[in-house]
Amino acid sequence: MIKTLGLILKKQSIGETDRIITILSPSLGKKRVVARAVRKPLSKLSGHLDTFMISQLILTDENELPKVTSAVLVESFESLRASLPLVEQAYAISKITERVILEDVPQQTMFRITVDALSRIDEGVAWPNVWLRYLGEVTKQLGLQLGDFTCRICGKKITDTAYWDQLERGFTCTSCPAKIGRQLSVQAIKVLFLLSKQQYVVVQRAKLNQQVASEVEEVLLREITEWFNRPWTSYRGLGNQS
């Protein structure tokens, strides 16, 4: 028997009354498990295995599709799960988490980052702030955080609008002749700087203008999703106002 916490990422019905459930576990990573008879009216498991719940699970020892023998709800994220807009926010988070996490490999950090984002959604924290913080944490986890805020040609500190070259992973200032990459507003660069320094308190308090939030989202999503098989735009969390 294996005991683990599991965040329920998704569920899929099989057979008459069973379900295959994809969980994120701090110790097992992404794992597909079977919940037998969970769709029967009196199932003891059913109230503990819904999407975006965290439960303490006991699993059988099989490596492939272990069965859930017991589930005890630890966190229900009740406000989140009762609101359709909040559920959509949670899906934006879980869509990325699911692509980033590995199967059968411990994923303590991604578990923490994901649960942290869901808790903030549940508490009603402004969505752009939760989302950008989450994306910032994921880039850090993947070793893709923006670290150098100096011009890669002249070496000057970036204090104004500048160009971000994703290929070279560096900024170029507007005084230098080579303008490669996408131009970012000074406000977006400032938010990226705060996220890279993990000054979340400042980011959290900042009233993020929609345009700036979208710019930051695009930079971070392009970094994270570069090797995904779908374009960054299909992972957007801030609407499609481009």
Ligand SMILES: [Zn+2]
């Ligand atoms: Zn320069």
